[in-house]
Amino acid sequence: MNGNRVDLGLIIGGPQGGGIESAGQITVRTLMSKGYDVYGTREYHSNITGAHSYFNLRARSDIARSVKLPVDFLIALDAESVFTHINDVKKKGFFVYDSGTSSTKIDKIAPMPKPLKVRVKEKLSKLGLGDTVADAVRYIENKDVKVVGVPIRELLKETAKRSGLSVVSVARVANTIGLAAAFALIGIEREHIEKAITLYFAGKEKAIKPNIVAVETTYDYIKDNFKLGNPLPNGPYQGKLRMVINGNDVVAMGKIAGGLTLQTYYPITPAADEALYLESYRTVEPTDEAKEKLGLDKVGTLVIQTEDEISAIGMAIGAALAGARVATTTSGPGFSLMNEMVSMAVIMEVPLVVTIWQRAGPSTGMATRNGQQDLLISLFSGHGDTPKIVLSSGDHVEAFYDSIRALNWAEKFQTPVIHLVDKMLSGSLKSIDPPDPTKIKIERGKFLREVDGKYNRFTITEDGISPRAPLGVAKQMISSLVHNEYGMVTEDPLLRNQMTEKMLKKIESIEKEISESERYSVYGDPDSDILLISWGTNKGPILDAIEKLAGDGIKVKFFQIRTFKPFPAKALTEAMDSSKVIIGVESNILEQMRMITRMNILRDIPHMIVKYTGRTMYEQEIYFGVKEILEKGSRKVVVSDGA
Amino acid sequence: MVRNWIEYRTDAWVQWCPGCGNYGILTAIYKAFAELDLDPKETVVVSGIGCSSRIPYYINVSGVHTLHGRPIPVATGIKLANPRLNVVVHSGDGDLLGIGMAHFVALGRRNVDLTVILHDNAVYGLTKGQAGPTLPAWLRTKALRAPNYQDAVEPVLIALASGYTFIARSYAYHAEKLKEIIKEAIEHKGSSLVQVLQPCPTYNNIMTPKWYEERIYYINEKYPEYDPIVKVPGERDKKIAEILDKFYKDSDKIPLGILLKDISKDTFEDRIEKIIPGYLKNPPGLRYTDLDGKSLIRPKDVFKDRIVKA
Ligand SMILES: Cc1ncc(C[n+]2csc(CCOP(=O)(O)OP(=O)(O)O)c2C)c(N)n1
Ligand code: SF4
Ligand SMILES: [Mg+2]
Numbered sequence: 001m002n003g004n005r006v007d008l009g010l011i012i013g014g015p016q017g018g019g020i021e022s023a024g025q026i027t028v029r030t031l032m033s034k035g036y037d038v039y040g041t042r043e044y045h046s047n048i049t050g051a052h053s054y055f056n057l058r059a060r061s062d063i064a065r066s067v068k069l070p071v072d073f074l075i076a077l078d079a080e081s082v083f084t085h086i087n088d089v090k091k092k093g094f095f096v097y098d099s100g101t102s103s104t105k106i107d108k109i110a111p112m113p114k115p116l117k118v119r120v121k122e123k124l125s126k127l128g129l130g131d132t133v134a135d136a137v138r139y140i141e142n143k144d145v146k147v148v149g150v151p152i153r154e155l156l157k158e159t160a161k162r163s164g165l166s167v168v169s170v171a172r173v174a175n176t177i178g179l180a181a182a183f184a185l186i187g188i189e190r191e192h193i194e195k196a197i198t199l200y201f202a203g204k205e206k207a208i209k210p211n212i213v214a215v216e217t218t219y220d221y222i223k224d225n226f227k228l229g230n231p232l233p234n235g236p237y238q239g240k241l242r243m244v245i246n247g248n249d250v251v252a253m254g255k256i257a258g259g260l261t262l263q264t265y266y267p268i269t270p271a272a273d274e275a276l277y278l279e280s281y282r283t284v285e286p287t288d289e290a291k292e293k294l295g296l297d298k299v300g301t302l303v304i305q306t307e308d309e310i311s312a313i314g315m316a317i318g319a320a321l322a323g324a325r326v327a328t329t330t331s332g333p334g335f336s337l338m339n340e341m342v343s344m345a346v347i348m349e350v351p352l353v354v355t356i357w358q359r360a361g362p363s364t365g366m367a368t369r370n371g372q373q374d375l376l377i378s379l380f381s382g383h384g385d386t387p388k389i390v391l392s393s394g395d396h397v398e399a400f401y402d403s404i405r406a407l408n409w410a411e412k413f414q415t416p417v418i419h420l421v422d423k424m425l426s427g428s429l430k431s432i433d434p435p436d437p438t439k440i441k442i443e444r445g446k447f448l449r450e451v452d453g454k455y456n457r458f459t460i461t462e463d464g465i466s467p468r469a470p471l472g473v474a475k476q477m478i479s480s481l482v483h484n485e486y487g488m489v490t491e492d493p494l495l496r497n498q499m500t501e502k503m504l505k506k507i508e509s510i511e512k513e514i515s516e517s518e519r520y521s522v523y524g525d526p527d528s529d530i531l532l533i534s535w536g537t538n539k540g541p542i543l544d545a546i547e548k549l550a551g552d553g554i555k556v557k558f559f560q561i562r563t564f565k566p567f568p569a570k571a572l573t574e575a576m577d578s579s580k581v582i583i584g585v586e587s588n589i590l591e592q593m594r595m596i597t598r599m600n601i602l603r604d605i606p607h608m609i610v611k612y613t614g615r616t617m618y619e620q621e622i623y624f625g626v627k628e629i630l631e632k633g634s635r636k637v638v639v640s641d642g643a
Numbered sequence: 644m645v646r647n648w649i650e651y652r653t654d655a656w657v658q659w660c661p662g663c664g665n666y667g668i669l670t671a672i673y674k675a676f677a678e679l680d681l682d683p684k685e686t687v688v689v690s691g692i693g694c695s696s697r698i699p700y701y702i703n704v705s706g707v708h709t710l711h712g713r714p715i716p717v718a719t720g721i722k723l724a725n726p727r728l729n730v731v732v733h734s735g736d737g738d739l740l741g742i743g744m745a746h747f748v749a750l751g752r753r754n755v756d757l758t759v760i761l762h763d764n765a766v767y768g769l770t771k772g773q774a775g776p777t778l779p780a781w782l783r784t785k786a787l788r789a790p791n792y793q794d795a796v797e798p799v800l801i802a803l804a805s806g807y808t809f810i811a812r813s814y815a816y817h818a819e820k821l822k823e824i825i826k827e828a829i830e831h832k833g834s835s836l837v838q839v840l841q842p843c844p845t846y847n848n849i850m851t852p853k854w855y856e857e858r859i860y861y862i863n864e865k866y867p868e869y870d871p872i873v874k875v876p877g878e879r880d881k882k883i884a885e886i887l888d889k890f891y892k893d894s895d896k897i898p899l900g901i902l903l904k905d906i907s908k909d910t911f912e913d914r915i916e917k918i919i920p921g922y923l924k925n926p927p928g929l930r931y932t933d934l935d936g937k938s939l940i941r942p943k944d945v946f947k948d949r950i951v952k953a
Contacts (some may be wrong), residue, residue: 032953038847199951253942259932262724282919290939294931299921299939302723302927307749311716318720321707322728323928344710434943442933470928471705474726475684479708488655489700617931
């Protein structure tokens with residue numbers, strides 16, 4: 001924090017299923033009430049209850065778009081969180097923990113992964129410390145961090161007394177006590193957390209009172225035993241109407257706003273929550289104008305849970321053939337199953353959006369962890385020559401508008417569009433201004449609602465795209481076999497050539513009509529000769545890192561690839577040719593973006609910063625990675641921060 | 644009869660082998676469609692991959708020739724996007740009961756208003772005669788290198804267990820009776836299965852017309868008192884017990900006709916209408932997606948659970 005600029009990083013850790021989700025949601029709303037922009041990632045195991053889970057959140061008075069490590073304060077809601085995050089708070093920061101856990105031994109924590117226990121015990125024993133929480137606390141204090149033990153059980157009793165309820169019935173507010181203690185220490189006024197509680201528990205009035213009493217009790221305790229922090233300056237967003245969403249929500253919102261009428265899915269992490277959010281809005285209120293002019297009183301979206309991913313994509317294709325505006329959502333394993341159908345959608349010229357929430361592979365890999373490993377399969381999915389469009393979103397706001405763009409492109413070019421997003425985006429929370437779908441026109445391309453006389457679904461045209469009447473509007477033949485303009489199967493070599501060349505014309509139309517400027521974004525210093533190239537959710541940490549590098553006098557330009565097909569060939573070639581140091585950043589081990597760049601523009605990205613721990617990319621990893629490459633000329637920097 | 648069945652023919656060359664049972668099924672379809680007066684524009688035949696799945700090219704209605712095993716998902720998508728269409732699936736035994744079995748079961752659970760016609764020749768015709776999922780164990784048909792050492796599945800029993808609400812079996816060479824059953828299947832509201840025993844003279848040299856004709860009998864002739872209709876949900880299990888008791892005791896005989904007609908269950912479309920009121924009036928394939936390119940909604944007015952007045 002310098003001057004009035006606030007930049008706070010915090011971690012809240014606790015057991016999965018133990019209210020950590022609510023704790024995170026309340027924290028975000030508290031910081032928003034204080035007027036800050038907020039971004040937060042969520043890490044969790046592939047587990048329902050018990051395993052360690054945490055939010056890493058960041059609040060800034062300007063824009064929050066990545067998380068940092070170490071953080072300014074940390075709330076450990078259980079013993080495992082103390083051990084796990086032993087190194088995660090910076091000097092002079094606060095480490096709040098439940099003093100009731102002091103005597104807990106690390107080996108008694110069943111869910112904690114063994115390799116991590118070994119690493120932590122090693123650190124402790126190096127300082128001659130034992131293996132209890134109290135020892136870990138001494139270790140943390142040694143690093144000049146202010147550790148505050150909060151007697152959660154006693155404060156629960158006090159909360160029960162003050163609210164006239166039993167201790168058992170207020171047990172659920174334990175997390176709120178942890179949060180309140182931290183907020184009291186760093187200087188966030190009580191009213192903000194109270195407002196957050198009221199907002200978050202709206203409709204569940206019974207939950208509000210004990211939480212509010214717990215806040216009051218905890219602030220009193222901190223005031224009496226430590227010292228309330230000096231109030232931090234308020235942020236500029238106070239009083240504004242904002243939204244707090246995660247990536248799953250915002251893609252579902254984009255799809256509904258973008259005119260989606262049917263979505264299919266088979267449950268898979270981290271895609272399912274998108275479909276569930278969509279389903280909870282399966283009927284929504286249209287604008288007054290739409291009500292009046294179209295006579296619609298409700299807008300309905302059908303979400304179908306299918307028997308597997310093959311059926312998910314198959315049903316979506318069938319629905320598109322009958323005129324629906326469709327999408328299906330999945331992750332790597334599901335997309336592997338969909339491949340044969342991607343190829344079918346290409347030959348049948350079906351407008352279809354496949355949203356892929358990438359996670360850490362190969363195979364089942366780490367289902368709840370991050371990765372950018374599905375670029376190659378997206379580009380090369382489907383057997384045979386199969387042109388498609390592949391775009392990737394860098395943050396929540398992009399994901400909203402990209403969801404609409406993807407639907408438009410699918411219908412305009414009548415081919416599958418693969419929208420790459422990832423686990424990072426899916427679970428991370430972000431405060432945003434409500435998005436405005438009128439910024440993007442909804443397009444349906446050559447969609448026909450009426451046809452006179454005989455109709456050929458696959459008429460050869462200048463641009464390779466045929467007028468498309470759905471089933472029911474015109475009698476037609478749709479075939480997965482090579483077919484003529486009507487759709488009738490053929491094995492004639494010359495007709496086969498004509499129809500295949502029709503596909504080539506379509507690729508040319510895609511190249512022509514999706515302008516270069518829609519394929520990439522450039523940030524940072526345009527005149528710099530240090531170039532960072534990346535894609536997807538590395539965007540936030542990169543933007544923060546280049547800001548930090550600029551503070552050190554190192555000017556960097558950042559080229560974000562937004563569509564891989566069509567590829568921003570011209571712009572990237574120019575950017576690379578005018579740079580001296582070129583560094584790629586991505587979250588996979590094969591350096592897939594580097595491969596695709598070479599394939600498209602015959603240029604190599606000589607330096608790479610890569611991460612494949614399954615965790616988010618951090619600002620400081622890129623900051624130090626760039627520095628290392630500048631100083632030592634390293635070919636590849638592998639980064640691995642984060643628990 | 645409003646349309647002549649000739650109108651449902653196309654000028655494509657029908658490329659099945661001489662004597663193939665598929666011809667009988669095709670003739671029955673022409674006549675059933677004609678007698679039901681199905682509008683070619685509003686009728687869609689969806690098939691998988693196999694000899695039998697070539698059928699859409701030969702019927703003058705809309706056709707969708709999909710992938711091996713996958714006609715049901717595609718047909719389901721079509722029907723749910725536009726419930727006003729008549730949708731008929733044609734699928735081989737390998738297509739429906741081998742690679743596509745998961746979809747066959749799932750359709751029964753949903754009871755979408757579709758008709759599935761199973762062309763059951765007990766072999767994989769198009770890939771030159773390998774054993775199909777309905778080929779009885781230890782038979783060795785012409786193209787097999789060893790006797791079939793996998794057991795057969797029984798589609799009728801799977802359909803009963805999965806929830807199909809119309810289940811019938813017929814024989815490809817009895818085109819007139821087959822036509823009547825197909826008509827009733829199409830008119831039934833819900834998922835229908837018509838298993839058609841279909842001789843494949845090229846690869847199935849054991850289950851020949853003679854083989855079938857020694858075994859088949861018609862339920863309504865042998866058991867005139869049998870009533871396949873289920874009117875209330877609780878009756879279904881009793882009906883299944885009766886079917887097992889009556890028709891499965893004698894394993895050498897094959898009953899033909901309508902085994903079950905369950906009118907006690909909602910179709911999937913009616914169930915969707917319950918959770919999305921207005922669905923049938925404005926289904927996904929027909930409803931507006933925008934107002935002259937403008938979104939029909941405003942996120943800040945709709946997604947209220949995510950609003951924070953900071
Ligand atoms: C994914 C896939 N695997 C295998 C095939 C090859 N194949 C084509 S038809 C067929 C079997 C057809 O048997 P059936 O469904 O019984 O139809 P029939 O030819 O007997 O009418 C197979 C295995 C394919 N087309 N696609
Ligand atoms: S191989 Fe058999 S099923 Fe296929 S067309 Fe010939 S006779 Fe008919
Ligand atoms: Mg067969």
